[in-house]
Structure formats: C-alpha cells, structure tokens
Amino acid sequence: MMRTYKRSILAAALIAAIGLAGCSDGDDGKDGAPGEPGAPGTPGTPGAPAGSVVDTVASAADFVLSLAPADIVVVGGDDFAIKFTVTGKTAKGEDVPFSGLDKVALYVMNQAANTTDTGAPLLWESHTLTNEFGSSMYCTPTGMAEARGGAEVEACTLVEDEANPGTYTGTWEHEGNAPVVLADGDANNLHRVMVRSYDVVDSTGEGIADKLLSTPVDFIPATGELAVSEKDSVSNASCIKCHTQMDGYEATDIRIANIGAHHNYQKVENCVACHNPAYAGGEDDPEKGFNANWNAMIHTLHAGHHIDDLEGEAAEMFGEIGFPSEINQCTACHDNGMQWNDNVYAEACVSCHTDVDLATGENHLGIVPESDAACSGCHGAGSLSPMQAHNVAARAIATDSIEIALNSVSYTESATVDMDEMVITFDVTIDGVAVEDGFEFTNFTKYDEMKTGWIDTDGTYYGSASVNLNGVAASAGQLMVTQLGEFNLDGKSISVTPRFSVCADSEGMLIECLDSSGEAQYDVGYVAVTMAPAYWNLANADGSGATISRFSDPARVTADEAKCNTCHTSLGIAKHYGNERFDQCVGCHNDTWGGSYHVAVEYKTDAVDENGDPVFETIEGLTYSNRDLFTVAHRFHSGLWDDNRGFPAIHLNSDMETQGYPAVATECAACHKDDVSLFAADGGLTSGKRAIAVDAGATMFISPTAEACRTCHAHSSASAMAHFKSNGAIVEGDPASTANLPVESCATCHAEGKTYGIDIMHAGGAH
Structure with a gap:
C-alpha cells in the first residue's frame, strides 16, 4: 500500500509540473526534433480547369442552347426524351459548357395539312395545347415546377451529365407520357421545338434582361431530317425592318429586338407556338x-x-x-x-x-x-x-413611270419691285416617252408645286419662292413656267425641288384624281414622281458651277434614306408631298425657315371626350420653334408631338412614356448610316450646320447639337436644358440674334469613342 501511495504522489507531482509549465511563457523550453514526414495521401479527382465551364453569362446572346432532331422524341408511342447542350461565353469571349441550368420550358408544335375547306392550307398544332396542358412543358431537376400563376405542376426531370457539363437530358417520370408528346401525331409532319431557359444570371447575380430562347429546330421525326416550313411567309428580317435587330446573334439566327407583347419572343417561329388555331x-x-x-x-x-x-x-x-x-x-x-x-x-x-x-x-x-x-x-x-x-406595288410603278427633270433656268433681276423674272423649263416623260403637246398635269395632281430656294456658299438652303405646273401646257415634251416676284437672286445658285404628287390607278398608271361628278376615282393617291433636285448657277447662262445643298452631299448627311424606307417603304408615304429624298424635304424642312406648326408638345391623358376619343394636354414649358428636318424627325419618332392634325401614331402617354415607335429608341443606326460619325473634327456636327433659325424671318437662332439631343424625349427635361446651356449651347427660349454661334462643347464628352460617347450611351438601350 505504501508503494502504491508513493507512486500516486509522484504521478500527481509530475502532472502538476507539466500543468505549470503549460502556463508559463515557454521561454525556458527547447523545441524537439522534427518528426518524420507522413506518407503522401491518395490523389483526389482532378477539378475542371478554371474557365472550362460557366454558370453565368453577360447577355442572352452569350447563352446558346443547341438541339438535334435525333435527340428529340415528341410524337408517337415512344416515351418522351430530349437531350441538348448549352454553352456560355466567358469573360474572354470563349464558348464553354454552361453548367447549373435548373429550369427550362419546351414549346413543341407540328405543321399539318388542313383537310377541311376552311382556313389556311397548312395549320400549326401545339402539342401541349392539344393535350390540354397549357402552352409549354417545364423541365426541372425535381420533375415539378411552379407555373406562372403559382400552382405546382408536373414537369419533365432535367439532369445534367456530370461527366459532360453543359449536356442535359429530360425524361418524364410521372404517369403516362409527357404532354409534349402527341400520341396520334404524324411523324412525317414538320415538327418545331424551341426551349426557353429560366433563372440564368450575370456575374453580379442580376437576371438576364432578354428571354433566353433556343433557335427553333424544324425537322421531320420520321427521318430525323431538318425541314423548312412552307407557312413562314413573313421572315424575321421583315419584322426587323421596323422593330430593330437584337445584337450578338449569328446571321443565320437573327432576332427581333423590340416587341412589347409578352416581353418579346424574338422570332416569328416562336409566336405561333401559342398563336395558332388552338386559340x-x-x-x-x-x-x-x-x-x-x-x-x-x-x-x-x-x-x-x-x-x-x-x-x-x-x-x-x-x-x-x-x-x-x-x-x-x-x-x-x-x-x-x-x-x-x-x-x-x-x-x-x-x-x-x-x-x-x-x-x-x-x-x-x-x-x-x-x-x-x-x-x-x-x-x-x-x-x-x-x-x-x-x-x-402600284405606287412604285407610278413613281418610276413619271419623270420630271430641270432643263433650263433664265433669270432677270428688275429694278421694279416684285418684277424679278424667272423662267424655268422642265422636261416631262411618262414611261420614257416625252408627253404630247398640250398635255397638262392639271386634274392629275394632289400637289403641283416646284420650290425654288437658293444655296449659300456653305451649302445652307434658303427658301425663296415656288412655281406651279397646273395650267401649263406642254410643248415639245416640255413645260415652261414663268414666275415674277422680289427674288434678289442675281448671281446666286438656286435649287429646284418638287412638292409634287399625283394620282394613279391600280396598275400604276396616271389618272385624273376626280371623275366628272367630282368624286375621287384614283386607287393610289399622293404619288411621288421621279425628280432629282436640280441646282443652277444664275451667274452662268448654262447654270454651271452651282453650289449644291448640304442635303445633296452624302458626306454631310448622316441619316440614311434607305433605312427610312425599310420601315416606311417610301418616304413619300410619310407625308403627302411626294418627297422621297432628304434633299427634296429641304424645301420646307431646313435650318433657315424658323417656326413650327407644332410648337407645343402634348401627351395623351387617361381621359376621353364625349365621343370617346382620347384627350391630349400640353406639357408645360416644352416647346420647339423650328422645322429643321432632324428636329421634326427626332420629335415625331420620340413622341414629342401633338394631336393638332389627328391622333399621332407616336405619342407620350400619361406616364410620359413613348408609345407607338416600333424600333429600339436608342438605336441611332435604325435611321443613321453605319460607321459614320455624327460629330465633325471641330466638335460641331458632321453636316456643318452651326445654327437653326427659330423665327420665320431668320433673325433669331439656337445651337444645333443641343437641339438634336433635346428633340429626343429622354433629353427634353429642364435639367437637360441646363446641361446644354452650361456647355455653351444657345437654346430654345433664349435665342441669339446672330447665326454665327460658337461650337458647343458637347463633343468633348459625347463624341464617338469617348467614355460618354453617343455610341456608348446609346448602346444596348442605355437610356
């Protein structure tokens, strides 16, 4: 017992000593020798190299879901199956597998011959609508999904291949077959499949603004061959003419940018998935x-x-x-x-x-x-x-068939007031043949005016007078018109431009506008004739050496008539004056004839009058006092207009939002030429325009760059006006009495290529 006791005391003493040492500062001990290294562990499974997969994308165009007919089962008695791959772009622009997709919707339809005597020869049939399941079928990892209304619905089971990230399969794990399978469908019909993806975000966690829609696949299930629908009589390119093209997609996969309904399904092929005979x-x-x-x-x-x-x-x-x-x-x-x-x-x-x-x-x-x-x-x-x-095509046929060309001008300046004489001779042909003696345009015209302005040495157009062709009889294929007035044009260059439109029949032939009883008898009215603006130097008898309007100098015009015509078909349709070219419009819409018939801006209220028509109210403090071409074009297309001449197709609603403009509002290239700078080297406009008259007598002027910006709705506020003034602009309401205005400093920040350049600030709907 004694020995045992002594051992216990010794052990306690050792423990106490060790405990006390553990509480010391450790300076009185020495480190022991290092131990032997342990044996290497078993190597783990190599991870994917950085950047080899992505789970975010910057835009919808960076997300590409690809389908192949061989991987789709949506018709007949076989179980539903689908397989697809998804890629996304890295920050370097490389396409790599997209991993982590957890919700998609399948839209499936087929095109069948109509066996009845009613309706189109070919009809679209939605598989899910036929199976009374709705417009599409979801796929998720759980096989269940939350529908739009919040209800839980059965879905196909979506599985990503672990060995091949970005590859997904879908199967139906519920009773029966999937609702996208048409059991009694015809595998020889053209079938179309489109997939919409959900819950995809960018690198900041924000959802992608545009829908993520796969390129629709048209194919014949019986053969697995790709096919082309005979029903697609309107292409996406046709819609894009007015509705703008989405950026980032391949030329073989163009998409429509601006469709308000359903937040844009981007392609005509997708719209028919729901809008078909089922509805x-x-x-x-x-x-x-x-x-x-x-x-x-x-x-x-x-x-x-x-x-x-x-x-x-x-x-x-x-x-x-x-x-x-x-x-x-x-x-x-x-x-x-x-x-x-x-x-x-x-x-x-x-x-x-x-x-x-x-x-x-x-x-x-x-x-x-x-x-x-x-x-x-x-x-x-x-x-x-x-x-x-x-x-x-009757309008185009008529325009092409009727041609008027300036032949000559003679001018005599008189010392007597209002007796300056100008004689203008025009050559007139119809279908390439000179008109007969005695022919008159009288009774064939809606407008019969030829405007005669003059051109300053810098290409600026000034209105002067006009001549009318009605009542003038042809001789030797020509119409000769004399005008008297106070012109003061001696030695100047003049411009002759048409404000001239006629009536045509259904074949595009010239026809008198009214019949013998005074009733309209034409099929197509306000038809433009073919006439290029003509310039004549009154200092030379043969008119040579004339200065042309800047509107006729392509290098000074940044807008593109061809782009206008993609949506309007012809600029002559937009108004009734028969003007199809900017250098014809200049007869009225120029920077020297101030004033406007639409000074105030009105918006459409939510109220209606006693006839049920909408009531428009004036926006206080917002006015425009010029009819320069860009002012009018910008104003009208951004809704800064009024209802003085009927309901404006483009207008502001009560929330001050532009309604009716079909393109993307900030897409300058919808109207302007591609790859052309809007700013000149000196910071002014490429056109060379330096001032705009705001009164009819051209005695008061404002700066053009600020007005170009202010005529778009986004820049028409009081704060925008203050910004313009602080950067050297002379603005509406505070004009200058000289046209010799300083160049504004807008280009310092907003010229193309600058950090806040117009090309940057208007990109991707930045406004």
Whole structure:
C-alpha cells in the first residue's frame, strides 16, 4: 500500500509540473526534433480547369442552347426524351459548357395539312395545347415546377451529365407520357421545338434582361431530317425592318429586338407556338374583339389605327398602332413567297376587313360563300386577287413611270419691285416617252408645286419662292413656267425641288384624281414622281458651277434614306408631298425657315371626350420653334408631338412614356448610316450646320447639337436644358440674334469613342 501511495504522489507531482509549465511563457523550453514526414495521401479527382465551364453569362446572346432532331422524341408511342447542350461565353469571349441550368420550358408544335375547306392550307398544332396542358412543358431537376400563376405542376426531370457539363437530358417520370408528346401525331409532319431557359444570371447575380430562347429546330421525326416550313411567309428580317435587330446573334439566327407583347419572343417561329388555331376565334366576342390565331391577329394588330370598329381588348391593345407603311402593301411584310396572294381564305381577309360579315354577305355585295374553297372563284386571279385588289406595288410603278427633270433656268433681276423674272423649263416623260403637246398635269395632281430656294456658299438652303405646273401646257415634251416676284437672286445658285404628287390607278398608271361628278376615282393617291433636285448657277447662262445643298452631299448627311424606307417603304408615304429624298424635304424642312406648326408638345391623358376619343394636354414649358428636318424627325419618332392634325401614331402617354415607335429608341443606326460619325473634327456636327433659325424671318437662332439631343424625349427635361446651356449651347427660349454661334462643347464628352460617347450611351438601350 505504501508503494502504491508513493507512486500516486509522484504521478500527481509530475502532472502538476507539466500543468505549470503549460502556463508559463515557454521561454525556458527547447523545441524537439522534427518528426518524420507522413506518407503522401491518395490523389483526389482532378477539378475542371478554371474557365472550362460557366454558370453565368453577360447577355442572352452569350447563352446558346443547341438541339438535334435525333435527340428529340415528341410524337408517337415512344416515351418522351430530349437531350441538348448549352454553352456560355466567358469573360474572354470563349464558348464553354454552361453548367447549373435548373429550369427550362419546351414549346413543341407540328405543321399539318388542313383537310377541311376552311382556313389556311397548312395549320400549326401545339402539342401541349392539344393535350390540354397549357402552352409549354417545364423541365426541372425535381420533375415539378411552379407555373406562372403559382400552382405546382408536373414537369419533365432535367439532369445534367456530370461527366459532360453543359449536356442535359429530360425524361418524364410521372404517369403516362409527357404532354409534349402527341400520341396520334404524324411523324412525317414538320415538327418545331424551341426551349426557353429560366433563372440564368450575370456575374453580379442580376437576371438576364432578354428571354433566353433556343433557335427553333424544324425537322421531320420520321427521318430525323431538318425541314423548312412552307407557312413562314413573313421572315424575321421583315419584322426587323421596323422593330430593330437584337445584337450578338449569328446571321443565320437573327432576332427581333423590340416587341412589347409578352416581353418579346424574338422570332416569328416562336409566336405561333401559342398563336395558332388552338386559340382561334374571339373576333365576335365584344370583350375580346380579335382572333388570336397568328395569321389573323397580326393583320388586325398592324391595321389597328385604320380600323374604326375595333372593340374590347382589340381596341385597347391595337387601336393606337399606326402602320408606318401603307396597310395595303402586303409585301411590306410578306417577303418569303406568294402564299399571301395564292391562299385566299376568310380568316385572313376579315382580320383587316372587319366590317365584312360573310355569314350574311354584308359589305361583300351580299355574297355568302359556302366555304373558303369558293373564295378563289373571285379572288384567285384578276382585279380581285389580293395582289391587284390591294394595288400592291402600284405606287412604285407610278413613281418610276413619271419623270420630271430641270432643263433650263433664265433669270432677270428688275429694278421694279416684285418684277424679278424667272423662267424655268422642265422636261416631262411618262414611261420614257416625252408627253404630247398640250398635255397638262392639271386634274392629275394632289400637289403641283416646284420650290425654288437658293444655296449659300456653305451649302445652307434658303427658301425663296415656288412655281406651279397646273395650267401649263406642254410643248415639245416640255413645260415652261414663268414666275415674277422680289427674288434678289442675281448671281446666286438656286435649287429646284418638287412638292409634287399625283394620282394613279391600280396598275400604276396616271389618272385624273376626280371623275366628272367630282368624286375621287384614283386607287393610289399622293404619288411621288421621279425628280432629282436640280441646282443652277444664275451667274452662268448654262447654270454651271452651282453650289449644291448640304442635303445633296452624302458626306454631310448622316441619316440614311434607305433605312427610312425599310420601315416606311417610301418616304413619300410619310407625308403627302411626294418627297422621297432628304434633299427634296429641304424645301420646307431646313435650318433657315424658323417656326413650327407644332410648337407645343402634348401627351395623351387617361381621359376621353364625349365621343370617346382620347384627350391630349400640353406639357408645360416644352416647346420647339423650328422645322429643321432632324428636329421634326427626332420629335415625331420620340413622341414629342401633338394631336393638332389627328391622333399621332407616336405619342407620350400619361406616364410620359413613348408609345407607338416600333424600333429600339436608342438605336441611332435604325435611321443613321453605319460607321459614320455624327460629330465633325471641330466638335460641331458632321453636316456643318452651326445654327437653326427659330423665327420665320431668320433673325433669331439656337445651337444645333443641343437641339438634336433635346428633340429626343429622354433629353427634353429642364435639367437637360441646363446641361446644354452650361456647355455653351444657345437654346430654345433664349435665342441669339446672330447665326454665327460658337461650337458647343458637347463633343468633348459625347463624341464617338469617348467614355460618354453617343455610341456608348446609346448602346444596348442605355437610356
């Protein structure tokens, strides 16, 4: 016992000593020798190299989901299956697998022959709508998804291949087959599949602004071959002419940038996934007022501003849409085949001709067709065919056939007031043949004016006077017109530009505008003639050495008439004056004839008058006192207008938002030339314009660069005006009495290539 006790005391003492040593500062001990290194561990599985996959993208165009027909099962008795790959761009612009996708929606349809006598020859059929499941089917990792309304719905099970990141498969793990599979469908029909992806973010965690939609795949399931739809009579390129093209996509995958409905499904091919015969009808329902089938709805929508009897949702959604071309010009949109002319059926016709009741024959000469098969009996060819009944291309034919050209000018300046004499001779041909002696334009014209302005040495246009051709008889193929007045043009260069339009029939032939009883008899009115602006130097008898307007110098014009015409078809349609070129418009729209018929800016309130028409109110403090061409073009297209001459197709609503402009508002290239600077080397405008007159006598002036910015809605505020003034601009409301204004300093920050350059600030809808 004694020995045991002593050992216990010794152990306690050792423990106490060790404990005390552990509480010391450690300076009195020495480190022991290092131990032997341990054996190497088992190597782990190598990780993916940095940057070999991504789970974010900067834009929708950087996200590419690819499908192949061999990986899609959506028809017949086989189980649903789908496989696809997804890539995303790295910060270096490299395409690598996109990992982590956890929700998609599949849109599946097929194109089948119509076996009835009613409707289009080919019809789209949505698989999910046919199976009463909705417009699409979700796929998620859990096989369940939350639908738009918040309800939980069955979904296909989405699995990413761990061995191949960015490769995904979808299967149906619920009872029966997936709702995108059409069990009794025809595998020989063209099928279309499009996939929408959800919940994809950029590197900051923000959601991608645009929808992430795959390129639609058209194929024949029976063979696995790719196919081309015969129904696609309107291409995406046609829509883009007005609605702007999305950036970043391949030339083979162009997409529409600015479609407000459903936040933009980007392609015509995608729209028909829902807008197909499954949703047809509704035009007879006063609460709806339109047929939601694509071929009908798209007509009603674009004709909205022209249809007086729209009601319900149609009136609310479409009633203010103004088609920028002529509504009867079918080829303005139909650019892919002649289906629009060859396939005549009621559904398409009455979507524009809403006052026609084919059940009673009302507004159809009492004719009640038994079925659509009977329509071609009258409308299949001849004057009642869509091509001829709509006068398609008649305007262009008429314009091309009638040509007026300046032959000569003689001028005598008189000491007597108002007795300066100008004699102008024009050559006139129709279909290339000089007009006969005695021919007059009288009775054929809507406007018959030839404007005679003069050009300063710097290319600035000044209005002077005009001559009228009505009442002048032709001799030897020429019209000679004399005008007297106080012109004071001796030795100057003059410009002769048309404000001239005529009437034509359905064949594009010149026709008298009124019949013997005074009723209109033309098919196409306000038709421009072919006439280039002409310049004549009054200092030389032969007119040589004339100074031309800056509007006729391509290097000084940054806007592009061809781009205007992509949406308007012809600039002559926008107004009735027969002007199809900027250097014709300059006769009125120039920087020296101040004033405006639309000084105040009005917005559309939420109120209506006793007739149900919208009420417009003035925006206080916002005025424009010039009719310069860019001022008018910018103002009108951004909605800074009024209703003085009828409802403006583009206007501001009560929230001060621009309504009716079809393109992306900040896309300058929609109208301006590509790769052309808006600023000159000296900081002024490329045009050389340095001042704009704001009164009719051209005695008061403002700066042009600030006015160019202010005429767009985003820059029309009081704060913007203060910014302009602080940077050297002479502005509306505080004009100068000289046209010799200093160049504004706008280009210092906003010239192309600068940090805040117009090309940067207007990129990607920056406003």
